[in-house]
Every structure is written in C-alpha cells, then in structure tokens.
Amino acid sequence: MKKLGSQTYSFESDISIISGVSLVGGKEGAGPLKKYFDFVEEDDKMGQKTFEKGERLMFLKTISSAIKKSKVEKDNIDLYLGGDLMNQLVSSNYTASELNIPFVGLYNACATMAESLIVGSIFLDSKGMKNIVCATGSHFSTAERQYRYPLEFGNQRQSYAQWTVTGVGATVVSTEKTSNIKIKMATIGKVTDYGVSDIANMGAAMAPAAMETLVAFFTDTNTTQKDYDLIATGDLGKLGSDIFKDLMMEKGYDIETNYVDCGHMIFNIDQDTLQGGSGAGCSASVFNSYILSKLRSGELKKVLLISTGALMSTTTNQQGDSIPCIAHLVLVEGEN
Amino acid sequence: MKKLGSQTYSFESDISIISGVSLVGGKEGAGPLKKYFDFVEEDDKMGQKTFEKGERLMFLKTISSAIKKSKVEKDNIDLYLGGDLMNQLVSSNYTASELNIPFVGLYNACATMAESLIVGSIFLDSKGMKNIVCATGSHFSTAERQYRYPLEFGNQRQSYAQWTVTGVGATVVSTEKTSNIKIKMATIGKVTDYGVSDIANMGAAMAPAAMETLVAFFTDTNTTQKDYDLIATGDLGKLGSDIFKDLMMEKGYDIETNYVDCGHMIFNIDQDTLQGGSGAGCSASVFNSYILSKLRSGELKKVLLISTGALMSTTTNQQGDSIPCIAHLVLVEGEN
Numbered sequence: 001m002k003k004l005g006s007q008t009y010s011f012e013s014d015i016s017i018i019s020g021v022s023l024v025g026g027k028e029g030a031g032p033l034k035k036y037f038d039f040v041e042e043d044d045k046m047g048q049k050t051f052e053k054g055e056r057l058m059f060l061k062t063i064s065s066a067i068k069k070s071k072v073e074k075d076n077i078d079l080y081l082g083g084d085l086m087n088q089l090v091s092s093n094y095t096a097s098e099l100n101i102p103f104v105g106l107y108n109a110c111a112t113m114a115e116s117l118i119v120g121s122i123f124l125d126s127k128g129m130k131n132i133v134c135a136t137g138s139h140f141s142t143a144e145r146q147y148r149y150p151l152e153f154g155n156q157r158q159s160y161a162q163w164t165v166t167g168v169g170a171t172v173v174s175t176e177k178t179s180n181i182k183i184k185m186a187t188i189g190k191v192t193d194y195g196v197s198d199i200a201n202m203g204a205a206m207a208p209a210a211m212e213t214l215v216a217f218f219t220d221t222n223t224t225q226k227d228y229d230l231i232a233t234g235d236l237g238k239l240g241s242d243i244f245k246d247l248m249m250e251k252g253y254d255i256e257t258n259y260v261d262c263g264h265m266i267f268n269i270d271q272d273t274l275q276g277g278s279g280a281g282c283s284a285s286v287f288n289s290y291i292l293s294k295l296r297s298g299e300l301k302k303v304l305l306i307s308t309g310a311l312m313s314t315t316t317n318q319q320g321d322s323i324p325c326i327a328h329l330v331l332v333e334g335e336n
Numbered sequence: 337m338k339k340l341g342s343q344t345y346s347f348e349s350d351i352s353i354i355s356g357v358s359l360v361g362g363k364e365g366a367g368p369l370k371k372y373f374d375f376v377e378e379d380d381k382m383g384q385k386t387f388e389k390g391e392r393l394m395f396l397k398t399i400s401s402a403i404k405k406s407k408v409e410k411d412n413i414d415l416y417l418g419g420d421l422m423n424q425l426v427s428s429n430y431t432a433s434e435l436n437i438p439f440v441g442l443y444n445a446c447a448t449m450a451e452s453l454i455v456g457s458i459f460l461d462s463k464g465m466k467n468i469v470c471a472t473g474s475h476f477s478t479a480e481r482q483y484r485y486p487l488e489f490g491n492q493r494q495s496y497a498q499w500t501v502t503g504v505g506a507t508v509v510s511t512e513k514t515s516n517i518k519i520k521m522a523t524i525g526k527v528t529d530y531g532v533s534d535i536a537n538m539g540a541a542m543a544p545a546a547m548e549t550l551v552a553f554f555t556d557t558n559t560t561q562k563d564y565d566l567i568a569t570g571d572l573g574k575l576g577s578d579i580f581k582d583l584m585m586e587k588g589y590d591i592e593t594n595y596v597d598c599g600h601m602i603f604n605i606d607q608d609t610l611q612g613g614s615g616a617g618c619s620a621s622v623f624n625s626y627i628l629s630k631l632r633s634g635e636l637k638k639v640l641l642i643s644t645g646a647l648m649s650t651t652t653n654q655q656g657d658s659i660p661c662i663a664h665l666v667l668v669e670g671e672n
C-alpha cells in the first residue's frame with residue numbers, strides 16, 4: 001500500500017470484488033432499484049419474534065449468500081469484517097457467532113460499508129489474508145425504536161428527515177480469486193463537526209464530512225470529478241445531497257453531472273420517505289446491487305463510493321452535543 | 337504478514353510500541369498497580385457536567401499524552417484506531433473530532449485494546465502507514481448506567497459480578513521509529529458462545545473465548561505456555577480466570593505459573609469489587625502501564641495479551657439471548 005498525500009492510500013495488490021449480495025425489505029424492494037437486489041424480504045421479522053432477531057437473520061442470509069456466490073470455501077474466508085447500527089453491533093456479533101469465522105467488529109455508523117471495504121483492502125494488501133467478507137446493514141424498525149421513538153408511538157416526522165433503510169450488503173474481497181472489479185484506492189475520513197445538533201437532519205450534519213473526504217481525495221490524487229464516471233455518497237438524502245453539492249461547488253468542484261446519493265436513489269418520491277433513505281444498509285445495499293451491477297456490465301468504469309456516518313448517540317443528543325460525522329471513500333474500478 | 341495455521345498472523349515489518357499511556361480513576365489508582373499508571377484522576381467527571389463528557393476528556397488526555405510521549409508530530413500520526421463501551425462508541429468519536437486525525441472505529445467490547453493493536457499492526461505491515469495510535473477505555477459510572485442500573489438506584493451486586501474499570505489506555509505503534517518492544521504476532525478471535533446468559537457473570541461467559549483463542553495460538557505456532565513469560569487475559573476476573581485455567585487444563589495446558597488476569601490484578605481484595613475489574617479500560621490500562629513497564633525493563637520478554645470481550649447488549653439480554661464473546665491475542669516481545 002502506498003500513501004498519497006494526507007489521507008489517501010493506493011493498493012499494490014490486485015484486490016478483486018469477487019461477490020456482492022444485497023438484501024432489502026419490502027419498501028426498498030418496491031423502489032426504483034427493485035430489479036438490482038438479490039433478496040427482497042416482505043416479512044421484516046424474517047419469521048422471528050422480534051425485529052432485532054429478524055435483522056440478525058438478514059445479516060446471516062446476506063453474508064452466507066455472498067460467500068456462496070464467491071465460490072470460496074467458508075473455511076478459506078480468513079475474516080469477517082463489519083458492524084451495524086444496533087448498540088454494541090449485536091446484529092454482527094450474533095451473525096459472527098453463527099458463521100464461526102474470525103471476526104473484527106467495526107463501527108463508523110452509516111460509513112461502515114466503505115470502512116469495512118477499506119480495512120479489508122488494507123488487510124489483503126498486507127498479504128497474509130486472501131479472502132475477506134465485508135458487511136453491514138440496518139433495519140428501519142430496530143433503528144427507529146433504538147434511536148428515536150417506539151414504533152407504536154406513531155410520531156410525526158420532520159420534512160427534512162430521512163427513512164432508515166432495511167437492508168444488508170455483503171462483499172467478498174479477494175487476492176486469491178479474481179474478477180473484473182477492483183478496489184484501487186481509499187481515503188480514510190476524519191471526524192468532522194460543523195455544529196448541527198438536530199438528529200432529524202442527518203443529511204445536513206453529514207454533508208461536510210463527505211465534502212472534506214472527497215476534497216482530500218481529489219487533492220491527494222490530483223484528480224477532479226471529471227476523472228470518474230460516478231460519485232455516490234451513502235445516505236445524505238435529497239437535502240443533504242444538495243448541501244454537499246453546494247459545499248463542493250464552493251471548493252471549485254461542480255459534481256452535478258455524475259453525482260448520486262444512495263439514500264436519494266433507493267426510494268421513489270411517492271413512498272413517503274421525505275428526504276430519502278439513510279442507515280448503514282443504504283450504501284451497503286445500493287453498492288452491492290446497482291453499483292456492482294453497472295461495474296460488472298461495463299456501464300460504469302470508475303466509481304467513488306463515499307459512505308457517510310453520523311457518530312452521535314441518544315445520550316450525546318440528550319446532553320446537548322452536536323453531531324460528529326465521518327465519510328470514508330473507496331475507488332472501485334471495472335476493467336472491461 | 338504471514339498466516340500461521342487458521343487464525344494467527346506473524347508480522348514481517350519491525351513493529352515497535354513507541355509509547356503507551358494509561359489513565360485511571362481514583363479507585364483503580366488506589367489499587368496494587370498504583371505506581372504504574374501515568375495519570376490517576378480523582379474527579380471521575382474531569383470537571384465536566386456529566387460522566388460521559390468526563391470519559392471523553394479522559395480519552396483525549398490519554399491519547400494526546402501518548403502521541404506527545406511518542407515524539408511523533410501529530411500530523412505524522414496516520415490514523416487513530418479504537419472504540420469504547422458507550423453506545424455508538426461516542427467517547428472515541430468525539431475524541432476523534434478533537435484530534436483531527438483520520439479515524440477508524442472498532443468495537444469488540446472489552447477486547448478492543450487487543451483488536452486495535454492487531455488492526456494497527458496489520459495496517460503498518462501493509463507499509464503505507466508509519467505511525468498509528470490505538471486506544472480504548474471504559475468508565476464505571478457511564479457503563480453502569482448504560483448497561484445496568486441508574487447509579488442512584490444503589491442495586492446490590494451478585495457475588496460473582498465484576499467492577500467496570502474507569503481507565504483508558506493508548507499505544508502508539510510505529511514502523512518509522514523504533515523501541516525495544518515489538519508486536520510480533522496476533523491471533524484474531526472467533527465469536528464463541530457457550531450459552532451463558534447471566535450478564536452479571538461476564539467472566540464465565542468470556543472464559544471459553546479466551547481458551548479458544550489461546551489454544552488456536554498454541555496450535556498455530558506449535559508452542560505452549562512454557563514459551564512465554566506472561567499470559568495476561570483482559571477482564572475475566574477471579575472466577576472467570578479460574579474457569580479459564582480449568583478449560584486450558586482440559587486442553588492439556590497447565591498455565592498456573594505464568595498466568596494473570598488484568599481484571600484480577602487491578603484491585604485489592606478489600607476494595608469491594610467482588611471478582612475484580614472488567615471493561616475495555618481494564619486490559620487497556622494494565623497493558624499500557626504494568627505490562628509495558630516490565631517489558632521495557634527486561635523483567636518480561638515474551639507476553640501474550642488476550643483481551644476478552646462480551647458482545648451482548650441490553651436489548652439482546654432482555655430478549656433472552658445468551659452472550660457471544662470474543663478474545664483477541666497479541667504477542668508482544670521485549671528485546672533487551
């Protein structure tokens with residue numbers, strides 16, 4: 001691995017994405033990306049007694065399926081890397097217990113998908129490991145009751161709020177097997193806090209972190225938006241995306257033509273999700289479906305995935321703190 | 337990095353621990369390891385309005401001090417790696433926001449110290465980074481009210497319970513600068529669940545994970561307890577340590593003579609902590625004080641640190657789940 005500038009790393013090994021699997025709930029499955037998802041689960045409890053136990057099964061199904069699709073024997077998966085939005089990352093922990101693969105728990109909130117791809121790529125680049133499964137996800141009903149209100153309360157949502165995606169994404173990265181999709185570079189984000197303290201306004205809180213990471217990447221690599229086919233942020237939603245575009249413009253980068261936000265893409269406007277999707281499962285499920293599919297087909301060649309995370313808790317919110325945020329970036333290239 | 341057996345890795349780079357700093361609360365500072373700690377804070381709110389804000393300042397003070405002691409310019413610290421026991425790792429997140437160093441959040445509960453040293457060592461071994469600060473910690477008063485009962489409730493504790501350590505440990509690992517203390521190998525743990533569901537009995541829940549990781553290490557490296565000066569588990573406490581020793585004996589390893597548990601060591605028997613210390617700050621503060629000091633002086637040459645983590649949440653406990661646990665191991669050697 002080679003360091004470029006202050007925060008960016010380019011990988012020297014040939015790191016291939018050999019499989020990616022996405023699973024979403026019924027609402028996400030009824031949205032515009034419907035045909036790209038591997039699994040759409042209409043029962044968001046997955047036949048379990050609680051949403052939390054259902055979420056766990058979603059993780060297990062997605063990860064097991066990604067391993068199967070990679071055609072790597074489970075015993076040859078060196079590591080499971082990932083986390084989730086539940087306190088203490090319990091969806092991932094209980095899944096790791098079922099999988100019986102060495103486990104390293106990660107948490108950067110909704111930036112965990114890019115975080116896990118970065119950590120996985122660095123681990124592969126240090127040679128000792130050959131196959132790693134990276135995964136994260138979120139669940140509307142478990143997140144809503146953990147972070148906000150009991151579902152039964154039926155609270156009214158602010159017009160600038162977003163909707164936590166029920167979805168999981170899992171990616172197998174490998175230096176042993178090869179594919180035409182490679183992870184080439186990564187920028188590790190710094191925690192950024194512009195003082196937003198309204199936990200309903202995640203997009204506004206996270207947009208500056210996305211901007212700082214993307215500007216660091218452009219500076220470190222001496223490139224601009226013109227060098228990439230697609231720039232995709234994780235879950236800024238419509239409002240957050242607009243703020244992000246404005247912030248990029250202020251820095252001299254006009255990203256209008258090749259920029260999308262996974263949260264903005266995942267729902268239709270008539271699905272009542274206000275500013276769109278959020279949650280760790282948002283960029284995880286969109287990356288492992290739509291984005292990988294377009295890279296596979298050759299429609300996209302150079303993609304920047306920038307997963308964005310808001311790092312507060314209910315306690316810090318109650319104690320009046322503002323919301324620290326982070327964004328991690330990976331450069332993924334399709335070779336066709 | 338080279339893979340040995342199924343879960344163990346040996347590092348090819350010369351990875352030095354160039355500084356380690358420990359900070360503890362007044363109770364820990366009155367215990368038997370008193371003289372080894374860098375900072376003893378009698379005010380466990382650190383002058384702040386809440387324990388949570390105090391914990392955050394403990395992190396900032398410990399990490400800043402470790403960076404200062406390493407004599408590496410802050411701008412040359414490539415990465416801050418770590419997590420804590422607060423929901424969403426907020427102590428680490430807000431500290432990362434103050435530090436302005438690229439950040440990767442980790443969580444394996446009380447195994448996070450060894451986890452961060454492992455991830456840091458692998459990152460260094462992949463060359464692009466030169467200096468990484470690894471840190472974790474815990475706080476009795478924030479953990480107690482988050483995981484168990486409000487402090488004001490004054491609940492009675494089970495005889496087999498432990499006491500969450502108020503403490504933080506930070507380590508700077510480097511391939512740029514050198515010291516006589518090296519990280520040589522690591523074993524990444526699998527999540528292990530023997531069915532213990534009593535959250536007061538952490539030692540019993542975690543002991544099997546420690547056993548499985550240590551047996552994997554011995555098998556992968558073809559060594560036994562006789563090849564090491566000290567084997568230190570993170571926070572099994574007295575009861576958990578006894579279970580761990582029994583489990584090791586069943587596997588044919590008699591570790592009685594060179595085994596300690598950081599949780600058992602950190603308090604005196606008259607300090608009313610029942611089975612002893614627990615929490616992410618337990619192995620973090622003992623490793624970065626007592627253990628590093630003995631390695632520095634040459635009294636210890638080969639140390640196995642096995643941090644142990646219990647990966648449940650209050651929600652999984654309420655929903656009747658058993659406690660999945662993990663243990664990560666690092667081999668640290670003093671070269672004198």
